[in-house]
Amino acid sequence: MKNILKILQNELLHILVWDRRRGVLLLFASVAYMVVFSWLYYWGVVQGVPLLVVDQSNTALSRQLVKSFVQSDGFTLVGESQTLAAAEEWLQKGRHGAALYIPPDFSERIQRRQQSELVMAMEGSNIILTSNSSVAAAEILREFNAKAAQNNLARDKGQLPGQARQRTAPVHFNYRLLNNPQLDYLIFFVYGLALVALQQGVLLAVAAGVLWPHNKHLPEELALNKYSAWGLKTGVYWLLGMCSYALCLGVGRCFFNLPVRGSWQEHLLLSGSFIFCIIQIGGMLAGLCKEELLFSRLSIFYTVPAFMLSGYTWPLEVMPLWVRNLAQCSPFTYLATAVRQLCLSGSCPDLAERSLILLLLGVICLPGAAQLYYQRFHGAAGDSSAYSEKIS
Amino acid sequence: MLKIFLQELWQALRQELRGSGRLNKTAVVLLILMPLCYTVLFGATYSANVLNNIPLAVCDLQQSKISRMLIKYYDTSDRFLVMEQVASMEQLEDALTEGRAKVGLYIPPDLDSKIKRGIPTEVGLLIDSTNVVYGSASVIAAKEINLNLLIGGGQKIVERLGLYPDEAISTMYPALIRVRILKNPTNSYTNFMLLGLIGNGVQISLYLYGAAAFAKGRQWRRYPGAVLLGKALGMGLYSLLGFVGSLLLAHQLFAVPLRASWAALLLLGGSFIILFILVSLLFALAFPNAVLAIQNTLLFIMPGLLYSGLSWPDEWMGRLPSFIQIFFPITYLAVPLRDLSLMGSSGLLMHNVMNMLAVAGALFLLDYLLLVNRYRGESCL
Numbered sequence: 001m002k003n004i005l006k007i008l009q010n011e012l013l014h015i016l017v018w019d020r021r022r023g024v025l026l027l028f029a030s031v032a033y034m035v036v037f038s039w040l041y042y043w044g045v046v047q048g049v050p051l052l053v054v055d056q057s058n059t060a061l062s063r064q065l066v067k068s069f070v071q072s073d074g075f076t077l078v079g080e081s082q083t084l085a086a087a088e089e090w091l092q093k094g095r096h097g098a099a100l101y102i103p104p105d106f107s108e109r110i111q112r113r114q115q116s117e118l119v120m121a122m123e124g125s126n127i128i129l130t131s132n133s134s135v136a137a138a139e140i141l142r143e144f145n146a147k148a149a150q151n152n153l154a155r156d157k158g159q160l161p162g163q164a165r166q167r168t169a170p171v172h173f174n175y176r177l178l179n180n181p182q183l184d185y186l187i188f189f190v191y192g193l194a195l196v197a198l199q200q201g202v203l204l205a206v207a208a209g210v211l212w213p214h215n216k217h218l219p220e221e222l223a224l225n226k227y228s229a230w231g232l233k234t235g236v237y238w239l240l241g242m243c244s245y246a247l248c249l250g251v252g253r254c255f256f257n258l259p260v261r262g263s264w265q266e267h268l269l270l271s272g273s274f275i276f277c278i279i280q281i282g283g284m285l286a287g288l289c290k291e292e293l294l295f296s297r298l299s300i301f302y303t304v305p306a307f308m309l310s311g312y313t314w315p316l317e318v319m320p321l322w323v324r325n326l327a328q329c330s331p332f333t334y335l336a337t338a339v340r341q342l343c344l345s346g347s348c349p350d351l352a353e354r355s356l357i358l359l360l361l362g363v364i365c366l367p368g369a370a371q372l373y374y375q376r377f378h379g380a381a382g383d384s385s386a387y388s389e390k391i392s
Numbered sequence: 393m394l395k396i397f398l399q400e401l402w403q404a405l406r407q408e409l410r411g412s413g414r415l416n417k418t419a420v421v422l423l424i425l426m427p428l429c430y431t432v433l434f435g436a437t438y439s440a441n442v443l444n445n446i447p448l449a450v451c452d453l454q455q456s457k458i459s460r461m462l463i464k465y466y467d468t469s470d471r472f473l474v475m476e477q478v479a480s481m482e483q484l485e486d487a488l489t490e491g492r493a494k495v496g497l498y499i500p501p502d503l504d505s506k507i508k509r510g511i512p513t514e515v516g517l518l519i520d521s522t523n524v525v526y527g528s529a530s531v532i533a534a535k536e537i538n539l540n541l542l543i544g545g546g547q548k549i550v551e552r553l554g555l556y557p558d559e560a561i562s563t564m565y566p567a568l569i570r571v572r573i574l575k576n577p578t579n580s581y582t583n584f585m586l587l588g589l590i591g592n593g594v595q596i597s598l599y600l601y602g603a604a605a606f607a608k609g610r611q612w613r614r615y616p617g618a619v620l621l622g623k624a625l626g627m628g629l630y631s632l633l634g635f636v637g638s639l640l641l642a643h644q645l646f647a648v649p650l651r652a653s654w655a656a657l658l659l660l661g662g663s664f665i666i667l668f669i670l671v672s673l674l675f676a677l678a679f680p681n682a683v684l685a686i687q688n689t690l691l692f693i694m695p696g697l698l699y700s701g702l703s704w705p706d707e708w709m710g711r712l713p714s715f716i717q718i719f720f721p722i723t724y725l726a727v728p729l730r731d732l733s734l735m736g737s738s739g740l741l742m743h744n745v746m747n748m749l750a751v752a753g754a755l756f757l758l759d760y761l762l763l764v765n766r767y768r769g770e771s772c773l
Contacts, residue, residue: 021684029690036695040704040713050707065567091574093739096705110566113559117568124573125730126705127584131528134571138535141569149546152563157553166510167549168564171503173538174514175531178488180521183531185704188524193694204687293607296686297600301426303693304592305433313525314581318440323433337523344522349490 003220004232010218011236015205019212022205026240029201030248034194038256044184046132050097051075052087057106061148065118068144069100074136084119091123098122098133110148113156128185179344187258191343192312192336194248196303199278199332202241203299206282209233210373211292217377226374230366233373234279241275242268249343261346270342270351273358274335280365281331287372306332312340334358400615404622409629416630422601423630424637430593431586431638435646438582443529445473449493451484452477453501462515465541466497471533481516488520495519495530507545575734582646587733588702588726590638594661595668595696595722598631599689602672604682606766616763620756624669628662631669635661651736660732660741663748664725670755671721677762696720701727724748 016023051069055062070077075098081087087099101119109116120137124130146168153164180187209215221229245267252258282299289295308314309327316324316333327333334354341348348354410416448466452459466472475493478484484496498516506513517534521527546564547557555563576583605623639657642648650657679685698704699717706714717723724744731738 021687025687033694036716037698039710039716040699042710042713043708046705046708088574092735096707106567110562113562115562115566115568117570119570119572121572121574124576124579125584125727125734126703127576127579127581128703129705130573130576130579131532135528135532135535137569137571138532138539141567142535142539145565145567148566149564152566153550153553156555156563159553163510166512167553168546169512169542170507170510170545170549171542172512172514173534174516175534176516176518177521177527177531178518180524180527183521183524183527185524188522189698193698196694197690200690292683293604293686296683297422300596300600300686300689300693303690304430304589304596304697307694308434308437308589313523314437315443315523315526318443318445320436320439323436326433341522345489347489 003223007218007221007224007232008236010216010221011209011233014209014212014215015236015240018214018216019208022208022212023240025201026205026237027201027244027247030194030198030244031251033197034190034248034252035255037190037193038186038252038258041186041189042256044186045182046128046185047073048076049074049129049133049136050078052079052081052090052097052099053077054081054084054087054099054101056082056104057102059107061107061110062102065102065144066100068140069137072136072140074133074140084121088121091121096123096126096129098137100137110152113152179341186256187344188340189313190252190256190258191340192307192310194252195336195339196307196332198241198244198248198275199306199335200299200303201244202237202275202278203282204296205240206237206279207286207289207292207295207299209237210283210286210376211289211295215377222378226370227366229377230283230370230373234276234283237279238272238275241279242272245271245275258343260343262342262348266342266348266351267339269355270335270338270348270358273355273362274331277331277358277362277365280362280369283369283373284365287369287376302330306330307336309333310336312336331358331361397615397618400618401622401625404619405626406622408623408626416626419601419627419630422597423627424634426597426600427590427593427634427638428641431590431641432645434589435582435586435642435648438585439646441578441580441582443525444470446471446495446526446530446533447475447493448472448495448497449476449478449484449487450474450497450499451479451481452497452499453480454499454503456504458504458507459499462499462541463497465537466534469533469537471529471537484518488518493520494526495534575731582642583648583734584730585703586642586646586648587639587729588697588700588722590635590642591664591722591725591729592693592697593638594631594635594665596689596693597634598627598665598668599672599675599692600686602627602669603676603679603685603689605673605676606763607676607682616767617760620673620759620763624666624673624756627669628665631665632658632662635665649733651734652732652738656732656737656741657729659745660725660728660738663745663752664721667721667724667748667752667755670752670759673759674755674762677759677766692720692722696722697726699723700725702730721748 053066055066069075084101091097091099099121106116122130122133149168150164153159153167154161249260253260286295310333316327334357338348338351338354450463467474478487481498484498487493488496496518503513519527519530543565547560550560550563551557643650675685675688699713699720700723724747728738728740728744
């Protein structure tokens, strides 16, 4: 027991004192990403898109329509223009906006029971803006048309307002957006980004634990068998990785009001399996790499694809089969969407399955990681003792 | 003096291009193959471009002609695919919670009778918006379908009041809206993201290579400027090949438009590459070893991409993020590159190129001083 405590103390000293970047990566990378990206997405929703109006009708009805746009949350009136061409030129020159064109015969046609066509031109380089502007414009126009239809029926067919309303809107569609009702980007994005950093922190720290040239091994550690030696190391990194996970969710909850639902057992199972899996994979790869530089390069190369292919933003279901298969080889795929689901809705239907896959993957890599670590640290210890003898 | 300078420059350039053999394999793998690999991978990821066949669960408690028509509208649209029919609201919610469906359509039992009696009735749509991409695509598509249904239904009701079909539809829906999306009319995700991701791939590859550029120790001492210039030129040539190859791949394989001239694309890409080479060399010289320098890539790879304004627009960033984004080189590449691709020109092009080259000049000076300092330190040893 005493020996084990000594080895654990030695490992902690490596992480927190002698090679501090390891501690920083392990404990604070995810927290740093959580803070950095929460700042970025603090507003969460794109509203108040700059709107240029080309009102060639200039009647009470057209002004009423413009008022509906101006009063909505979706748009902010930034000016008026005389022609659609000028408005489009403004859109081409400027950034991120929309233009509403109302034709000269807008009111006349409506009075004559003919449809009138409006044009909504949008700067389309950013999909977030075009989606939000389209939804907002369609909603404003639906309301405008419903009112206009009621007025038409009341005027032409002598319908009472209540009757007219029932005839023009016989069915009301009630939209319930579950888990993220505002379609808020803050809660959509931030968990995954923090978890990417957690993954990198653990990978780079484990690699340093195996490959750092100044690692000092105790005689007690050399006396252990390969599974015990690697198991103790895994335990230390796992515990610190779990602290990092908890810290990052805690910071999100306390400082950025991010929802953190789900029981602690579920979080423990999912993140615990993931961190265990990543430690084993990291350990095995580190054992195979000649030096830390190569491992760091491989690990950094993996970061962006791991995030993009995980289905966290663009859904896995619509990716081609070979990309999906590739994505399923990455442990991050089993973690990111599940953590978001858990935090937002409080449950994740395939949590057990995902955790099991991660655990299995970890268990498969464990013997390789243990063997390679054992070989390496015995080699390193041999080298260092030979070096000490030579010095003495 | 100039002759020796040029000789050292040539030696450094040749060393960078050829490495220890006939070809610098590390440079080929990192600076050319890595951006190409990212292009293929991310291009394939977004190849669907739009989100179709969103899984839909239906709870039809009415089972009438109207309710079946409503379901048919959803099922025949490209956007939704009816995956299952359930018998209650609880089962519908379960289907969403368990991930079998992303959208649930609830039709109440008294839909027909209420419509006939002229009492407003409510159809429920439950949308799982945990993933905003699904959420927003579902909302847009559902609203479109429902609007068509409402117009069609309303038209029939109004026809009964004695209006001709044309009059009825104009009465029901007097103002039509035609949406024109400039630059990216199909709302394609590939056009939206891929070039930015290529830029990110180029910066990661440069960083992974450049951070270890001085790992093998000193070789030429007399003119550190020649060493720096030679290394930067060699890296730049490889990286430019990777950048051009990636653009061509994106264009040929994934139909990303390249409307601007190659001169404009190369000017922007080249300036970015020059700037980022000098950034990576700065980190290589500022940190005591290559591993430490490389691990700092974490500062760039995800924050750089997401702070660049490529996905989250600049105007909706707070003051602090707007300030932070200035320090990420990819901010000066991602948006103008997309503009060049989608509309053939960018108002930001010359401004950003000048900014990047000016910073690159300052960084060259800094790198030079750090290299001189390093050589002095080594000679003391």
